[in-house]
Amino acid sequence: MNFGLNGKIALVAAASQGLGKAAALSLAREGARVVVCSRREQEIAAAAREIATDTGAEVLPMVADVTNAGDIRRMVAETVKRLGTVHVLVNNAGGPPAGGLMDLSDADWEKAHQLTLMSTVRLTREVLPRMVAQHWGRIITIVSISAKQPIPELLLSSAIRPGILGLTRILATQYAKDNITVNAICPGNVLTKRQEELSRARAADRHMSFEEYLTDSARAIPAGRLGRPEEIGDVAAFLASEQASYINGESLLVDGGLAKGIH
Numbered sequence: 001m002n003f004g005l006n007g008k009i010a011l012v013a014a015a016s017q018g019l020g021k022a023a024a025l026s027l028a029r030e031g032a033r034v035v036v037c038s039r040r041e042q043e044i045a046a047a048a049r050e051i052a053t054d055t056g057a058e059v060l061p062m063v064a065d066v067t068n069a070g071d072i073r074r075m076v077a078e079t080v081k082r083l084g085t086v087h088v089l090v091n092n093a094g095g096p097p098a099g100g101l102m103d104l105s106d107a108d109w110e111k112a113h114q115l116t117l118m119s120t121v122r123l124t125r126e127v128l129p130r131m132v133a134q135h136w137g138r139i140i141t142i143v144s145i146s147a148k149q150p151i152p153e154l155l156l157s158s159a160i161r162p163g164i165l166g167l168t169r170i171l172a173t174q175y176a177k178d179n180i181t182v183n184a185i186c187p188g189n190v191l192t193k194r195q196e197e198l199s200r201a202r203a204a205d206r207h208m209s210f211e212e213y214l215t216d217s218a219r220a221i222p223a224g225r226l227g228r229p230e231e232i233g234d235v236a237a238f239l240a241s242e243q244a245s246y247i248n249g250e251s252l253l254v255d256g257g258l259a260k261g262i263h
């Protein structure tokens, strides 16, 4: 299937590793020209090189902290200057830390709000006028299963991420007339560096080895295994495709059947 992304320009935030990098790789494989950003210069440059080598696509690395409004403005302006526009935006960021109510300070809440919600607000606000002007756009935000099924030890994530689903639905309704779709992906447990760190901490809490913990987690997932980053990346590329033009305002669980209930 041809996703119709050849020559489209995609901006993928927080993409030096993990789910952002996987989304950039899938989009590049579909022929998109991709800008990837993260805070660490060497890591984002290495990720861009790797994706370009794997796919033959043009991949531009940019150093930007998505919690910084100035960095977002500069990155979008630089993308437009070098590539002309943005057709596809993948909102992504690092995950907020684990912790319960009594462990987290006001500063922790404020930081998580900037990282998780405001990065999405600002990136989206910066690219939307261009998408409206060209009458074509795809906005995809990587959220989490925690937005649909709260995870007690991930209080910041569980409390803040549902706001992104509200934002997604409202923007989808408002901008559908401009041929722009706005959707969210809610991953379950996907084996990335973040997942490995969380799993190591949980394993230590439960006096288990990391390997035992992973086997246990896999057992709790109907698919019987954790997800692979490309299983999220490919969904992002599909949501960016022409074929997905009538999917709008959705928040799609990609979790191997982990979430219980009707979502």
Ligand SMILES: NC(=O)c1ccc[n+]([C@@H]2O[C@H](COP(=O)([O-])OP(=O)(O)OC[C@H]3O[C@@H](n4cnc5c(N)ncnc54)[C@H](OP(=O)(O)O)[C@@H]3O)[C@@H](O)[C@H]2O)c1
Binding pocket: 013, 014, 015, 016, 017, 018, 019, 020, 037, 038, 039, 040, 041, 043, 044, 064, 065, 066, 067, 092, 093, 094, 095, 096, 115, 142, 143, 144, 145, 186, 187, 188, 189, 190, 191, 192, 193, 194, 195
């Ligand atoms: N993996 C999962 O199972 C899973 C499940 C549900 C939800 N999620 C969520 O999906 C997102 C990505 O997860 P992941 O597993 O891919 O995480 P990861 O392996 O920790 O990767 C995070 C990426 O974000 C970049 N980043 C972090 N903070 C940033 C900032 N302020 N500005 C710009 N870039 C930043 C990091 O690069 P630099 O360090 O170079 O900046 C890195 O490339 C997170 O929000 C996570 O909570 C993950």
